[in-house]
Amino acid sequence: MSEEKQEEVARWGDSTAAVHAGTARPYCQHSLTLPVYQTATYTFEDTQDLKEFMDARMWGLQEGRIEYGRYGNPTIAAVESKLAALERAEEAILFSSGMAAITSTLLTMLSSGDHLILTDDCYRRTRQFCHSYLKRMNIDVSIVPAGNFSSIESAVSANTKLILSELPTNPYLRVVDLEKLVDIGSKNGIRTAIDSTFATPINLRPFEIGVDFVFHSATKYLGGHNDLLAGVCVGSASLLAMVRQNQWMMGAVSDPHTAYLLDRGLKTLALRVRHHNAAAQAISEFLNDHPRVERVWYPGLNTHPDHEVAARQMSGFGGVVSFEIRGDLENAARCIDAVELPIIAPSLGGAETLIEQPALMSYFELSTEERMELGIKDNLVRLSIGLEDPQDLIDDLDQALKAL
Numbered sequence: 362m363s364e365e366k367q368e369e370v371a372r373w374g375d376s377t378a379a380v381h382a383g384t385a386r387p388y389c390q391h392s393l394t395l396p397v398y399q400t401a402t403y404t405f406e407d408t409q410d411l412k413e414f415m416d417a418r419m420w421g422l423q424e425g426r427i428e429y430g431r432y433g434n435p436t437i438a439a440v441e442s443k444l445a446a447l448e449r450a451e452e453a454i455l456f457s458s459g460m461a462a463i464t465s466t467l468l469t470m471l472s473s474g475d476h477l478i479l480t481d482d483c484y485r486r487t488r489q490f491c492h493s494y495l496k497r498m499n500i501d502v503s504i505v506p507a508g509n510f511s512s513i514e515s516a517v518s519a520n521t522k523l524i525l526s527e528l529p530t531n532p533y534l535r536v537v538d539l540e541k542l543v544d545i546g547s548k549n550g551i552r553t554a555i556d557s558t559f560a561t562p563i564n565l566r567p568f569e570i571g572v573d574f575v576f577h578s579a580t581k582y583l584g585g586h587n588d589l590l591a592g593v594c595v596g597s598a599s600l601l602a603m604v605r606q607n608q609w610m611m612g613a614v615s616d617p618h619t620a621y622l623l624d625r626g627l628k629t630l631a632l633r634v635r636h637h638n639a640a641a642q643a644i645s646e647f648l649n650d651h652p653r654v655e656r657v658w659y660p661g662l663n664t665h666p667d668h669e670v671a672a673r674q675m676s677g678f679g680g681v682v683s684f685e686i687r688g689d690l691e692n693a694a695r696c697i698d699a700v701e702l703p704i705i706a707p708s709l710g711g712a713e714t715l716i717e718q719p720a721l722m723s724y725f726e727l728s729t730e731e732r733m734e735l736g737i738k739d740n741l742v743r744l745s746i747g748l749e750d751p752q753d754l755i756d757d758l759d760q761a762l763k764a765l
């Protein structure tokens with residue numbers, strides 16, 4: 362993108378960027394929509410054409426052309442520039458999944474002997490990767506309580522290279538103060554990374570606050586329709602150049618059809634997220650007042666421990682609401698079975714409201730005691746609010762709770 366174009370995009374609002382950013386018109390055959398370049402490789406006219414390409418590549422000058430599918434694709438490139446524009450960042454790299462984005466970036470930035478600081482309530486597979494895989498590579502990992510800055514600071518040592526956190530966290534929607542996190546990073550010369558899947562760039566833009574790497578599972582809100590798997594890493598051009606080199610070698614690339622679906626989903630991102638924000642606020646307030654509900658976890662409620670930070674830092678509180686039903690594991694399960702609209706499934710961020718009991722979905726193999734150690738209560742229910750009319754969801758939850 363030219364600098365002029367980049368400046369224009371930076372002035373756009375979220376919806377304009379979601380529709381228009383990344384479009385390099387005219388497209389092939391003057392197609393209005395983004396063409397799907399369903400190809401694994403690219404052709405050369407003749408030997409001279411190939412030589413010129415190789416020469417330019419040697420000097421790092423081969424702008425605008427690609428030789429093989431793992432090194433790029435025009436459909437994927439268009440979505441990457443839209444994602445970068447939405448985060449107001451320089452670069453974005455699309456991956457085959459959220460986990461591929463996180464693991465590929467960590468493997469790029471960390472070497473044997475380095476140290477990583479990770480906050481404790483992050484995505485289970487991320488924690489598993491850091492705890493088992495990175496440790497096997499002699500990368501030291503400290504897991505510290507999210508939001509506890511003094512324990513983050515005391516975990517810092519001479520070989521600390523990266524602090525990785527998540528925001529809002531799953532399932533309690535905790536929100537860390539990013540300015541403080543970035544401050545610890547810059548004071549100590551340590552890079553920071555945030556998994557911002559639950560926030561989306563509509564509610565929060567960590568790169569603008571100074572975070573080096575922003576991850577999303579694009580499978581969730583960015584795609585928005587539960588019909589694709591993808592991940593993204595966003596950041597500065599210089600850092601992401603290293604990540605991209607690694608992706609070309611490790612190969613966790615996305616594919617053109619997924620990129621097309623993601624571009625299509627992104628066009629409505631701002632509209633969808635604003636709906637999710639408003640619906641989740643209304644539903645969390647309803648649940649908060651319900652006698653059969655013990656506690657509601659939603660950062661938009663002033664009873665949430667991080668409400669103040671979230672209100673200062675975010676422009677919306679997101680579409681996930683967690684709540685504890687009075688009683689035990691069976692009570693919560695009975696309520697889940699009694700609702701009619703929400704569907705039992707893992708994941709979040711799509712059009713359909715999904716409901717799950719974390720104790721039985723993500724943490725099934727653990728005992729109640731082990732789950733309690735991780736803070737996962739048996740009576741906890743997680744709702745990912747979809748695009749239905751909030752009142753219909755409220756009526757449905759009300760009949761299910763009353764039947765307990």
Ligand SMILES: *Cc1c(COP(=O)(O)O)cnc(C)c1O
Pocket residue numbers: 458459460461484527531556558559578579580581590591592
């Ligand atoms: C789903 C999720 C991931 C993993 O993303 P995939 O696309 O499933 O690989 C990582 N972090 C968070 C917060 C998630 O919700």
